[in-house]
Amino acid sequence: MKNALYWVTNDLRINDNTALHLANKSENLLCVYVVDKAWFSPSNYQSKHMGVKRWNFLQACLDDFNQQLSRFNQQLYIVYGDTLSTLNNLCDQYEISRVLTTKHPGTYESAILTKLGDSKPNINITAVEQFTLFTQASLPFELSSLPGSYSKFKKLVIDQALPALVPNIKKLPNMFASMPLTSSFRPDWLPEKEGDGCIDKVAFEGGESAGQLHLKNYFSSMLPSDYQNVRNNLSGWDNSSKLSTWLAHGCISARQVAQEILTFESNHGKNKSTECLFLELLWREYFQWLHFSVGSKTYQFKGLGVKSPLTSFYPERFHKWCSGNTPYSLVNACMKELSATGYLSNRGRQIVASCLVNELSVDWRYGAAWFEQNLIDYDAAVNWGNWQYISGVGTDPRGGRHFNITKQTELYDPYKEYQSLWLTSADHNTDALDSNDAVDWPVSVSR
Ligand SMILES: Cc1cc2nc3c(=O)[nH]c(=O)nc-3n(C[C@H](O)[C@H](O)[C@H](O)COP(=O)(O)OP(=O)(O)OC[C@H]3O[C@@H](n4cnc5c(N)ncnc54)[C@H](O)[C@@H]3O)c2cc1C
Structure with missing residues (x-):
């Protein structure tokens, strides 16, 4: 070689x-x-x-x-x-x-x-x-027998020994004598640089150095002990680990995160929150193996099911959803945050995905693709797997999730603090979903 x-x-x-x-x-x-x-x-x-x-x-x-x-x-x-x-x-x-x-x-x-x-x-x-956290050979089942639900998967792998980290490298082979230099030429199809999104004034900084620092900082704090209590909050840098972006680009590995959780538990004790954090890492793991197992079905309209959903493509509804201009203020705030920062809390992602599919009756793949474009932590298996799950064409044993937006607002934004972060007085809700009624006459939109 x-x-x-x-x-x-x-x-x-x-x-x-x-x-x-x-x-x-x-x-x-x-x-x-x-x-x-x-x-x-x-x-x-x-x-x-x-x-x-x-x-x-x-x-x-x-x-x-x-x-x-x-x-x-x-x-x-x-x-x-x-x-x-x-x-x-x-x-x-x-x-x-x-x-x-x-x-x-x-x-x-x-x-x-x-x-x-x-x-x-x-x-x-x-x-x-x-x-992934595990290798295929270390899974306690054949990939062809991957459990059809996360809870069954979790039961099988939860006590699995965690893989060791590989030792740091001490050297690397030579570069080629005629090694090409990366040219400073940038093709015109690359997007122009724009400001990075900030959450609580903290920006996601790319790279292994920043990722390792964030990993160490998070596990040197006591935040993991409180994770379960705050993870559903809609905003705030400290409300969840914020590790997904570095994980998605491989700046940190799932093995490193799992080891940090273990070390934290041995130093400070295991509790519901540290367990919950590990279980989230296992959700990531499940979606990776699911994607390996089902291949291109991950991207199909009917997903893992046999029948296609009854949703369709309504361009106007889709564009209103993307730009945060639907009849639902909470959804609009989430969509504005996503566009401004490239990040959205897990709860926010669930609410807007459910809205697109259930309230707006739009084909889920348009939403998954919008997330793919906009998320800085985009991960093919996790993104498309979660969209399928919510749309009822994935591995949800309950056949999809419909989040009641009024109830979600009462629970997670009762004083509209989150909405006021992302919506300005210039943002109006469109009361009507469509500008045209069923016989194609323009509907007058009252504001
Ligand atoms: C419709 C939808 C699309 C999503 N798309 C992506 C995506 O493209 N990339 C991505 O990394 N996550 C995605 N998620 C999962 C989740 O929202 C993010 O991983 C999480 O919000 C990232 O923030 P965090 O690192 O602070 O997560 P934490 O809450 O701190 O969780 C720790 C880690 O567990 C994993 N995790 C957490 N929640 C989930 C979940 N629901 N499914 C699988 N793994 C999870 C992530 O690796 C995360 O970094 C999506 C969720 C939904 C509902």
Whole structure:
């Protein structure tokens, strides 16, 4: 294995990175990240795969990873273009005999690996299992027998021994003598930089360094002991761990988070909150294995069910929902927060998803795609899995969730404090869902 190529994806970290350990068996190493043009083109659902907020965060992750690599006389080569042809060309140019990457359930990633393997049968391709907490072999069941509900999954894995972290690397193979330098050229299809979103004046800062610092800070505080009591609050930096963004980009690993929970429990005691936090990590885990198990069904209208839902696509309703201009103030505030920050609390996500599907009767995939574009913590398995769950085409044994918006407002925003954070006096609720009535006459909208 003389020459290796490490295709870096959602694993933007030096620590607890098995792929880098395997790379050490080679003489020369090329670390590549491909920023694919397709991410910034419209998807089938009127959204782009990546919006500007996540792109901002990702750029900071790439800068940080490059700096970490430079400590080992290595560098990250960033290419803008098409992923498959870039990998194919680099494999030829550098006479690559081994490709390393992180195994990801997304159908896009696995299709690229399959095509690369088909066109380069002599190259050893290794997809390392390190985006998940467990490996497939360590699951106490075959993937084909993955439990059909989270609660059954949880019962089977809850007492599973946690995987150890991999030791820190001490060295990396040489760069190629003719290593290309990442050019400063930026193609015109990249979004323009815009300000990062802040929550309680704290901005999400991309990269392993910021992610590790946040992980340490969170578990050095007593916040994990109170997690269950505050996690459903709609706003506030401290109301949940805020680890999802770094987890989604692989700046921190699920194994590292699980270890921190264990250490916290041995120092301060286990309680309902620390248990609850671990269970949330297991929700993430469940959705990853579910996606591995069902593949492209993750993105289908009927999801895991046999019948398609009765919802449809109403462009006007969808656009009102996206811009936070529905008849529901709480939903509008959440949608404004999502657009402004790239983040939304779990409770907020549930409320707006339920509204789109149940009140607005819109095809859930448009909402999932809007989240994909706008969330900085976008994770394919978790996002589409949660949308399916709420829409009743996923693994919810109760067949979908309908959140009563009035009740949710009474419970989580009784004094409209959250709404006043995101709505201004210029924001009006549209009383009518549609501008046209059933016979297509314009409806007069009273304000
Ligand atoms: C419709 C919808 C779409 C979602 N899309 C995403 C997404 O694209 N990316 C994403 O990371 N999360 C998504 N979630 C899950 C959840 O809302 C976020 O993980 C959470 O709000 C992130 O904040 P946190 O890190 O402070 O979470 P915490 O409450 O502190 O939870 C700790 C960790 O547990 C995991 N987790 C928490 N809630 C869930 C959940 N409901 N499902 C699976 N894992 C969970 C996350 O990894 C999170 O970082 C979605 C939820 C819904 C309802």
